Amino acid sequence: MITIRDVAREAGVSIATVSRVFNNAEAVATDTRREVRAVATRLGYSPHGTARSLITRRTATIGLILPDLYGEFFSELIRGVDHAVRAQGYHLLVSSSHADRAEVDSAMALMRGRVDGLVVMLPERQQAQVPLVSGRLPLVRLGGAPHNGDADAIVVANRDGARAMVRHLVSLGHTRIGVIAGADANSDADERMSGVRDGLEDAGLGEDALLRVAGDFSEASGFRAAREMLRADPRPTAIFALNDAMAIGALSALRAEGVNVPADIAVAGFDDIPMAQFLDPPLTTVRVDISAMGARAATRVLSHLGNGPSGSGVEIVPTTLMVRRSCGNPGAWSPTIPESLA
Amino acid sequence: MITIRDVAREAGVSIATVSRVFNNAEAVATDTRREVRAVATRLGYSPHGTARSLITRRTATIGLILPDLYGEFFSELIRGVDHAVRAQGYHLLVSSSHADRAEVDSAMALMRGRVDGLVVMLPERQQAQVPLVSGRLPLVRLGGAPHNGDADAIVVANRDGARAMVRHLVSLGHTRIGVIAGADANSDADERMSGVRDGLEDAGLGEDALLRVAGDFSEASGFRAAREMLRADPRPTAIFALNDAMAIGALSALRAEGVNVPADIAVAGFDDIPMAQFLDPPLTTVRVDISAMGARAATRVLSHLGNGPSGSGVEIVPTTLMVRRSCGNPGAWSPTIPESLA
DNA sequence: CCCGTTACTGTAAACGTTTACAGTGACTCC
DNA sequence: GGAGTCACTGTAAACGTTTACAGTAACGGG
Structure with missing residues (x-):
């Protein structure tokens, strides 16, 4: 695996400069920038996401936890979430097939440190149970009945x-x-x-x-x-x-x-x-409009992450006859x- | 955010010991183990996936790149992949809506360092084009025509x-x-x-x-x-x-x-x-059997990662009248x- | 009583980045 | 010509883990 250090050595600059080139922030001389870019593509370098995440404390990923994946409903949902999330440069980590609340909690724990926010849809059974707790992660619940104790939720009318x-x-x-x-x-x-x-x-x-x-x-x-x-x-x-x-x-x-x-x-x-x-x-x-529902949930999570206007509460997706x-x-x-x- | 260091301090042990408890490897005295576990749950600690990935050089995630997400086909596919992947303790990173080859390549670049392997389905247009190159990552292509130059592929008959x-x-x-x-x-x-x-x-x-x-x-x-x-x-x-x-x-x-x-x-x-x-x-x-196809693709990638018997080549999913x-x-x-x- | 072994635990160096801070010249201005 | 500013670049400390290695105490055997 080729790292920032290899590029720096090859281009005769420090790793800081390479980093600056790739985050095209701050001032880097045009020549230097060109040279670094050239070396980087020659070596086939692209920054290591995990390392970047560790230091920046953002994974650029949001997690989606679903009870199941049967039928068009879920593909529409994922489509909506994926779309909204990608529009902001985020990735989507999907975990499904959670039969009960314990599995949901364990999926949430497994995602800790891998995602910046969560969209969770509970399995049929324990819908209105204990509210979900995600530590510091923004979380929005999807579907089910409104008003069951969590701060953010997107539900269908x-x-x-x-x-x-x-x-x-x-x-x-x-x-x-x-x-x-x-x-x-x-x-x-x-x-x-x-x-x-x-x-x-x-x-x-x-x-x-x-x-x-x-x-x-x-x-x-x-x-x-x-x-x-x-x-x-x-x-x-x-x-x-x-x-x-x-x-x-x-x-x-x-x-x-x-x-x-x-x-x-x-x-x-x-x-x-x-x-x-x-x-x-x-x-x-x-x-x-299922995909709109997914998109709204994603947008809501993203809003808590500082992308777009932030809001809270239960949002209701309307229906049409x-x-x-x-x-x-x-x-x-x-x-x-x-x-x-x- | 609460880290391994907090747990260590609170439990009166070193971070190495806490780490050992959570990777339940090596010998840790039963008392110590119990104490650490207790402190960890009290503090609500769970290991930080990103940090872990950085040092272990595995993300425990595989990436799935899809052209689209409309219809039951894709939800079945994701279901199959998700199932196979979760069975081995891996996560699933999904990226969809790639209209052309350039977008697929960029999605692959974005996933570098975030996944240990890739399952890729190409958009309709450039199917039989330049073979996909993923650096060191195991990659299997899904769907489309067989025999177009890539080492691993799962296709329908x-x-x-x-x-x-x-x-x-x-x-x-x-x-x-x-x-x-x-x-x-x-x-x-x-x-x-x-x-x-x-x-x-x-x-x-x-x-x-x-x-x-x-x-x-x-x-x-x-x-x-x-x-x-x-x-x-x-x-x-x-x-x-x-x-x-x-x-x-x-x-x-x-x-x-x-x-x-x-x-x-x-x-x-x-x-x-x-x-x-x-x-x-x-x-x-x-x-x-679409979900079986997804599962096979995932299993194939996983096999290259050392989970299960490894194989290569184009695999064909049969059909039934x-x-x-x-x-x-x-x-x-x-x-x-x-x-x-x- | 000393040594070797066992069972456990701690120290510290990685992993690949970002970024605060500190340079270093060159240039401008009085 | 000295100070101040500017444009650029480097040094090094983080981020939260894992793990090789070293250390310690207890214990048994000679």
Whole structure:
């Protein structure tokens, strides 16, 4: 490995001068600078990040701790974080697959001294537990329910989104709504469920308007849940899956049973994954800008590091209702082409 | 920040002893060990990764450089890499969104001294260009065409997979096949296209059996391409989209035009993304185990670092033909439930 | 009683940088 | 011509670890 010392010797200057050239700070004579640069490229030198980090006390890296990595959700999230972080010249250290809180804490410990800040998304189980403690490192929590004790968090307006969807369904005349819920103890799922209850309440509908069946955010669980709902009495006239993957499963089940969507049963999802508009029928869903959420989390961490205006508190990522045809969008009955192609 | 020196002072020992406790190497008296551990947790000490890296000359990190981060493909890839890497106690540094070769090289330079090895996937354009040079760092290239000059690479059996699919289509009686190709200069797409030609040749069919329309791996491009194919004369009796996302777009277009799948036109995809089995009809496709590919790449890099048996060369990830109903799977005509639920 | 061994612990030199501080000429100005 | 300023460069001390080497005390054997 070739070091700053080799370059200095070869160029006939001190290591301080080489360092100055590479941090293009302070005054270095143009000739010297040129010479050093030349020697450096000839020798194939580039500064050693670790050594630099040790002395400057910044790693130029932020850590991202995720519970899991299945599905488009996480790739979008990483994409958002990566983008924001790279824009400020930072690196991204990713650690995923943390089944419980202990693993998250250990991942955080392992990252000590390797990152300047952290973005953490907790695994489903212990969401609202003991607040995360990261020593001096800026930390922002991602997802889950708002207001659980930590200073910084970016969360989705799950509750508002679900509420808006239920109101939409009710406005279409549905008074018996089947909801395919998320995993137990997943607080995003919990929040969406609360939103459903809010919406029902808004409409003056009671508990009997709601048929809740558990799912786990997978297509398979949506399939099973929808099949179960078809046997319910009274049978719901609308199915609201708390994410799009489960809605896809539900559509598949309904099709297998010969039930027409939306004529017989309306179906709605949550997330608006890219293919939602290409489904049959195109899926009415609640849009969430996941990569924006990741970007915001990263930006927040960076702001505590002195990049950009600093702020604190819980920030909420809004949702949008995307009305397509799976709930019988009035006025869009004829076969339409996906809006991204219009 | 609390350092090894603080712990040493507080515990009344030297920093060497504290270090020894944390690397649980060599002999340390049980009492001393206990005391140090106690002080360390009381003070909330954990070793500083950067400092450790500097002296040990290993960062316990491997770098992953990706062209992009859109879609499930990349999250699966990261998942595989992350898993393999964590199993050996390594960290994962991710850098994505590299539009061209220069950006890849700069990302590699930025990672110098921060990682012990690299997994690199090149952006679509300059795939087969100048081989990657990483100095002393072990490097494995991911995806693209095999045999382009680098020592280590993990690639998908794109060609075999596409060939198998074409043979399947031909065996079903199709002699006019529309292929929705991938982006220009994407070598995975190129390889799949070569496989298509192989398959056609196997069947003794000429160039006129093939209708090629360009796509870019997105649902939208699949939609457009399928629509274009419907206007071709003679019209193909089967559409083979070179990935599942485009197949989904194609299904959507066919539906909009009132064409029945598979009765009027067969549709096939490539990748076998999770929801392929939940589509209408369930999609016949070529299965690729993406996360396994990522894991293999990581394992290969790690092997050069002395973890596990070492090997070199180009490794090929096999594909499997998944016959479902979108091409008229004989004997599976009645509505079936997805196989993951059976 | 001395020596060798064992079991533990401390000292100090690295690792490759950055940066405060201290030079060193050359030039300007009075 | 001396002082002051300026532009540039070098010296050396950090940053928080690991680890070779040396040191110490206790103990057993001769």
